[in-house]
Amino acid sequence: MLPYEALEARARERLPQVVFDYFAGGSGEESTLADNAAAWARLRLRPRILRDVSSVDTSTELLGSPLSSPILVAPTAFHSLAHPDAELATAQGTRDAGSLLVLSSRSSRRLEDVASRAGPWWFQVYVFRDRSLTRDLVQRARASGARALVLTADTPYVGRKRRTQRGDVGLPLSDEDFLANLAGLTRRELAEQAPDVTFEDISRLHADSGLPVLVKGVLRADDAREALRHGAAGLIVSNHGGRQLDGALATADALPEVVEAAEGRVPVLVDGGVRSGRDVLRALALGARAVLLGRPVLWALATGGADGVRELLEGLREDTAHALALAGLPRLSSVGPDVLAPPR
Template structure:
C-alpha cells in the first residue's frame, strides 16, 4: 500500500477536481483540518525496552464486537463519487479487513444493500427537523442489522467549506443523493435540526434498542452530559475540520474527554490519523479505537473494495510495527506511560 501522501496524490489524479475537493476540503481557512494531522505529531512517545515483542496482537473488542484492530471506518458521505460501487465496495473492503463500518446517513447506496455485504456496522444519524425521517431510517437500520447508532452532534448548521463549489458540480445522480432520505432537500440533508439536544440520545436509544454513541464531543462538560443522558460511547471529533474552523484538534481534546468519562464508556477519536504511530498515540491518550475517513476514501477511489482493505490492512500492519517499537505486545497493554508528559502545543 502506498504511503498516505502518495495514495492521496493518486486519488487526486483519478477523481474530478470538484469531487477531490469535496472529500479533501475543510471549513474556513482549513486551520483545523491541517492541525488535526499535525497535532498527533506533537505527541511524544516514551517507548519501553527489552520487552518480548516477537508476537504483537492488535485484535480488540468494542461494544461486544471483535475487531482485527482498533481502526474503524468513519462515516463519510456519497462514496459513489469515488467509485461506481460506492458504499458497497467500502463495506466489502472493511469486512475483509476485519474492521467495522460506520455508515453515513448520506450514503449513496441503500442501507439494506450495504448491510447485505457488510461485516459489523453502525449507522451514523442526524436528528433531522422532521424527526419522522430520522425514525424511519433508524428503523430500517435496526431491521438490517446495525449494531449501534452514532449521533453526530456538531452540525446544527453547515460549516462553509473553503473549496466548496456547490452540489451542482458534483457528478451525483439524484437517486444516489437521496438513497436513504427521500423527502429532504439538499440543504436539509447536510445538517441536523437546530433544536436537537442531549435528550435526543434517550430518544434514539429508546427508538432503536441499540447503543448510541455521540460524535463531535470536544469538551469535558459535554462528555459528562452525554453520559448523563444515556450515551454508550463518545467520539472525539471536529468533523474532520469541516465544521467550525479554529476548533481544537482531536488529539488535543482527547485527554480532557477521557478524563471526564473516567472509563464509564469507550472513547473513540477521529481526525488526522494517518499512521500506526498515530493509532498508538491515540490509544496511549485513552482512546479505545480510532476512525479514519479520508484514507478510506482514497483507497476506494484508487482500488475499490481492495483499496479499502489495503488501507485498513496497512494501518493495522503499521500499528503492529509501532507497538513493537514501543515495547508493547498487545493493544490492551497500551497505557498513558507511553506518552511524554507536558507535551508541547
C-alpha cells in the first residue's frame, strides 16, 4: 500500500493548487486537522503472541450490508474537482473493493447516476434552510437504493478555512456540478445548511425516508445519548476532518466516551486521521465498528480514478489484516480494549 504521504504528494502534483487546498485544508489554525492523525499514533499497541493467525478475516456487516472490511468511504463534496468521472468513479472503485460509499449531498453527479455504479451505499444529508429540498433528496435517495441516511450534525455554519478564505468561490466548479442533486435551483443560498437543525430532525428524516438515520459529528457522550433517544440508528464520531471548530478534540480522543454512551445499542463509527491498518486496529480496539476515509479517497481518485479508489481500499484492507496478524488477532471479533496499552 502506498504510504499516505506519498499518495497525498502525487495528488498535489495532479491537482490545481486551489483544489488541493480546498480538499486538504482545515479550519482556523488547523490544530484539529493535525491532531486527528497524531491522536491515533499516541495509542500504543499490546500484541498477543502464539496465536494462530494463518488466516485473518477482515469481513464485517453494517446495518445489513456485508462488507469486505470495516473501512468505508466518508462523504466528501465535489469529486469532479478530483477526477472527470467524479463520484461515478468513486462509487465503482468502492464497489469493486467490497466496501460501502457514503455519498455526499453535495456530490457533483446526480445521486441516481451514482447509485447505478455503487454497491451498498448510504446518503449523507444536510438539513437545508429550505427543508423541502432535504425531504425531496432523501426520498430520491431511498428510491435509488440508499440503505441509510447519514445526518451531518456539526455544520450549522461552514467553518472558516485558512487556506480557502472564500469557501468554494474560485473553484473550477460549474453550477451544474455544485448543485448536481438540485437541478434547476439557481439560488445557492437555498441549499445552505439550516442553523436551526435539532435532534428532532433525526426522527423527521426517518419519517420522511423510512431509512435508518446515523448521526455524524458526535464528540460527546451527552449528545450521543440524546441522538439515540431521538432514534439514531448509528453514531459517527467525527470533527468533519478538522474543517469545522478548530481546537475540537481529535476523534480518537472522543471515541471512547461515545462508545460507552452507546452501550452497544447501535454501531459507532469514526473518521478523521485514519491512515494505516494500525489506525484501523486502534479504532476497533476503542470500540468502533468501522472507520471512514475522506481525504485518502480523494487523493486516490485524483491519481487513479476508480482503480485508484479500489487499490486504496484493498491496500488498507490488506494492511489491516497484516496489523491484526501481528497483534495475534485472527478476526475482527478478537479485537478488544486489551490490545491498547494504558495511557502513559
